[in-house]
Amino acid sequence: MLDPDRGLSLTIARVVQRLQGSSLHSQLERQARVSLHKPEIKLESLKEDIKDFLKTSGWEKKLQNAVYSELNVFPSPCHPAAPPEHIKEPLAYMRKAQGSWEKRILKSLNSMCTELNIPLAQKRPANEQKELLNKWNEMGTDEPDLSLFRPVYAPKDFLEVLMNLRNPNYENGEQPSFRNHLGLIQVPLKVKDIPELKENFSELGLNIGQLGIDDSAQVPPEFFENEHVCVGQKVLAEQDSAAAQQYVRQGCPTALRADLWALILNISNQPEDILYYEQLKSNVIQHNLLVDSLIYKDVKLTASNDDYYFVFEDYLYQVLLCFSRDTSVLEHFTYSSANPPKSYIQGKLGMEEYAVFYPPNGVIPFHGFSMYVAPLCFLYHEPSKLYQIFREMYVRFFFRLHSISSHPSGIVSLCLLFETLLQTHLPQLFYHLREIGAQPLRISFKWMVRAFSGYLATDQLLLLWDRILGYNSLEILAVLAAAVFAFRAVNLMEVTSLAAAEAVLADLSTLKVMPLLQIFLFATVT
């Protein structure tokens, strides 16, 4: 086991390395230099005085937020001798499975490309560039012929892969015994049980105020809501990321949510960020990528038909087309089990000098991908800010929902957590559904992969995502999925087919997530 001091100094070294050369670093240097002109800075106590100045002017807080952000996003190093792929994914069989999955996706993409005789990337002729620039704010009105494109994969394809994951070191006896896990996921990962979840999500407890419960029409606002809003305003005034993260565990007031999320994600929409977004936009104008058509198709199939999100169709193109071209997203592959797909310049297959990442951000969108962006449109109407928030949400959370890893917030763990919770606490229901050929995960998988976007009403979804940010974990998705099954247990016990079970769970739009979660975690007899 790694000695804690060693671990700490490694972490510090990594954070310093990442922040060095960042724009925050140069801003701090500039501020320090400017402060030299101030009367309170004295030569004898230069270091202390500058430190004090940075503190009072709020710059120390900004640095704190940046460090906090780094700590949240990057995992702590397990051992100084651990090779980089262990940071991505410590278990070899998981890495291998992810690699095969990636090969399959890329093959599918390449064959679509060959079949349709469309290049992966192409420079746009000048008149097309001009037209796109004019139509930038209304790409939704375009009617490109998308009939020949198909999504590269859908969540259910991915589920099949996960079902077949096996740990080669683990004896999978032919005889299923009562000890065996009866669900679809057959790998031994450690997941939390209810006592551990109760401790982890202690702020969701019965005697603690929650938005989503204690702000309903029947509860006078003096009991909780007013005070909570005041605290939220204070947190924003202090501009403290860590405090914000703690605060949102009890939910965000709608008027404060946009700012609180930005604070937690450390997004400040500086001029250079806006410039960066504009640059991405010009990349979109100049070059046409095959994945663009996949994005169009996905938006048209999902968000455009959604009662809540159809309004924001154009914003979705503006975000996703830029996202595909954003090479800064490649950074997240250092801690993701996935690797960006590589493509080779025509005729130079296998020659590393001619390899490029495709798409430039290394992320191939799948069916439903645009639903990660859609809910954010309710909070941010300025494209570059919306873009940055989405990008940060993706590299912190969403990427884990479609890659194979052993991480506790990875989709494999979430599936196993869901199945275990159900099997342990609703064994009769679980067994019944299994008997009728309706494995619960088959129904709940799509909810979790999409982080429930498009399944819950937007206000409820935002309350759920508050907690994802607050706890810096996706485990709540699995808990909610189990809670939904628990809620509909009576009806589910009466169904006799997978189709009927799907029908019972088809419409989640009237569910209130916080009461469901609270009851499941804290009010169910275990």
Next chain:
Amino acid sequence: FRIMAGKVKWVTDIEKSVLINNFEKRGWIQVAENEDWNFYWMSVQTIRNVFSVETGYRLSDDQIVNHFPNHYELTRKDLMVKNIKRYRKELEKEGSPLAEKDENGKYIYLDFVPVTFMLPADYNLFVEEFRKNPSSTWIMKPCGKAQGKGIFLINKLSQIKKWSRDSKTSSFVSQSSKEAYVISLYINNPLLIGGKKFDLRLYVLVSTYRPLRCYMYKLGFCRFCTVKYTPSTSELDNMFVHLTNVAIQKHGDDYNHIHGGKWTVSNLRLYLESTRGKEVTNKLFDEIHWIIVQSLKAVAPVMNNDKHCFECYGYDIIIDDKLKPWLIEVNASPSLTSSTANDRILKYNLINDTLNIAVPNGEIPDCKWNKSPPKEVLGNYEVLYDEEMAQSDGTDRDLRGRPGQPMGVKGSRTRDSGKPVLTTWK
């Protein structure tokens, strides 16, 4: 003696399933118009006949109809404007604080209808106003039509030469009300969401005008234009950009039959609270309620408050980018056609809740009843304004509770199961 028991007998001349299903589910019996009926859901043409002087139709105590005889005082564009202007002048004459004006001579609390003139009657007044802002756009609407028919935009005087009274080229002889138009200042800075223009459709039920008792349906909706809004003059002719009527949008290329380009009012509220803040959102919704009540108060004195009548209006409201709501028009016969599945459910429930209030207990009505239904039957309606209740409170509330004043006016939360309702102002 006669036992008044038995099922309600209904007639309608509007063949819509949302209506008929509601009658049938109550076990009511369909009859023909010439038979004894208790409840007649009629089109606006029919109401004209029923109450016209010639027919001398007398409704008996157990008969109810769904329109007021002279609803057009509110629902015809020119008369609505006329009545509101009259109302404002009256308040001004009495020295009411509601009629207060700002330094530019605009009403502070009662400026909620875009500047409007009747054509051809006010043509010269219109020209004077037009010349003050020659680059503005105006919208021409025929007084007697609905569903966006006959509407067009102009930004040059030459485009409405026909309505000039001095015009020698005018072959326009008939001054019958059918040919009359209103011309209003076009709101060219509408609030855009996702870059799209929208308007609000809200349903308001009036059970009596004197005393005024009205209810607002909590489940109103926003109607979005499918084409991106652009104030550019080249798109003035493109009605898909400018008009939000579903009847028009339905024929656009991008019309979607799943959501029908509609958003619930609660989505709007969530969006505005998240992006603009809670106070301004509450203020907006308070103002919307305010302008509805003021419009009803404006026509109440001239309305024939026949006790056999109730009416469910469709209010069309546009919000500008300063979050100010504008009353565009009021419909006496809001469309009962459903463009999507959600729509059908909404309209079915709307009629259901309306009937529960207008025809208490689903029994044979007695038009002499006090028109005060118990709270439990309101369904998705909430009390918007109850003059009797407001008066019985005793204190003079005219001064308090104007929009923007925090006292006693709380925005209603349409998302939750009905927080107790707004109006404490008169």
